[in-house]
Amino acid sequence: MTRLAVLLGALGALAAIFLAAHELGTAGAGTRRQHPGDERTPLPVVATTGIVADAVRAVGGERLRVQTLMGPGVDPHLYKASEGDVTRMAEARAIFYGGLHLEGKMAEVLAELATRGALTVAVTDGIPRARLRRAAEFAGLYDPHVWFDVALWQEVVRTVEGALAKLDPAHAEAYRARAARHLAELRALDEEVRAKVATVPRSQRMLITAHDAFGYYGRAYGLEVHGVQGLSTAAEAGAADVQRVAELIARRRIPAIFVESSVPPRIIEALRAAVRARGFEVRVGGELYSDALGDPAGPAATYAGMVRTNTDTIVRALRGEEQRR
Numbered sequence: 001m002t003r004l005a006v007l008l009g010a011l012g013a014l015a016a017i018f019l020a021a022h023e024l025g026t027a028g029a030g031t032r033r034q035h036p037g038d039e040r041t042p043l044p045v046v047a048t049t050g051i052v053a054d055a056v057r058a059v060g061g062e063r064l065r066v067q068t069l070m071g072p073g074v075d076p077h078l079y080k081a082s083e084g085d086v087t088r089m090a091e092a093r094a095i096f097y098g099g100l101h102l103e104g105k106m107a108e109v110l111a112e113l114a115t116r117g118a119l120t121v122a123v124t125d126g127i128p129r130a131r132l133r134r135a136a137e138f139a140g141l142y143d144p145h146v147w148f149d150v151a152l153w154q155e156v157v158r159t160v161e162g163a164l165a166k167l168d169p170a171h172a173e174a175y176r177a178r179a180a181r182h183l184a185e186l187r188a189l190d191e192e193v194r195a196k197v198a199t200v201p202r203s204q205r206m207l208i209t210a211h212d213a214f215g216y217y218g219r220a221y222g223l224e225v226h227g228v229q230g231l232s233t234a235a236e237a238g239a240a241d242v243q244r245v246a247e248l249i250a251r252r253r254i255p256a257i258f259v260e261s262s263v264p265p266r267i268i269e270a271l272r273a274a275v276r277a278r279g280f281e282v283r284v285g286g287e288l289y290s291d292a293l294g295d296p297a298g299p300a301a302t303y304a305g306m307v308r309t310n311t312d313t314i315v316r317a318l319r320g321e322e323q324r325r
């Protein structure tokens with residue numbers, strides 16, 4: 001039996017249990033009651049990545065209990081749902097995910113949950129397609145890393161607000177107010193990033209990372225972006241990709257390249273070696289958070305914190321300043 005079949009089997013068993021429990025007027029073992037009108041019980045919802053969870057928390061506040069499937073350092077392109085995840089998703093009132101094939105190995109499980117009546121929300125669904133970057137290597141698909149354009153992320157917040165208002169109309173006004181506050185914060189963040197990047201000399205505004213997560217960031221804030229690995233970490237970087245980017249770095253004398261928290265650093269090490277072989281030394285400018293938030297106690301624990309931390313790391317390194325970490 002395939003792994004997916006096992007998961008779907010677990011899902012089927014769960015559905016039967018919940019149906020039976022529902023008919024008895026209780027949920028699960030009777031310890032956790034969930035009535036639609038119960039004001040004190042937060043609604044259980046699931047978010048796939050920490051970045052998606054941040055938007056859901058920002059809009060939902062105390063009214064939701066948000067469970068996040070992927071913690072710090074976890075790569076969503078490669079992540080497979082565990083049986084525990086399937087249970088959490090089956091129990092949730094809504095499942096929020098990035099969409100645009102970000103969670104490449106969860107597509108079947110998400111589709112299966114949707115056909116069984118779960119509310120699944122791709123948070124990028126509300127972004128007009130014309131504002132998305134086309135994926136060069138996959139015809140007809142888009143770059144899923146929309147969170148690095150803070151203006152696009154505002155569309156995501158609006159989509160989350162709409163979904164929550166529909167799920168829980170009694171609290172629609174509270175969701176609207178929280179979303180409005182968060183959108184104001186995001187507008188300020190967008191301005192802040194723009195102003196910081198503008199302090200880097202134009203010729204040095206080049207962002208080189210292991211995988212191509214920063215295309216929206218480059219487009220929004222005016223940096224040229226090169227990833228060694230492409231849009232998904234699922235495709236291995238070839239030696240030719242490493243040589244191509246190494247040539248570019250040596251020729252343009254780019255001062256720094258960056259490792260990513262959710263991607264093993266070996267590609268960046270190979271790149272540095274290839275640059276050195278061309279007689280140029282490129283520094284590692286620091287670690288960027290690409291597809292996952294940082295540790296809960298650190299500065300990149302929230303979406304805004306992650307964008308700000310990345311921007312500070314990028315700006316400092318490309319201006320050739322000392323690294324603080």
Ligand SMILES: [Zn+2]
Pocket residue numbers: 077145211212213231232233290291
């Ligand atoms: Zn990615």
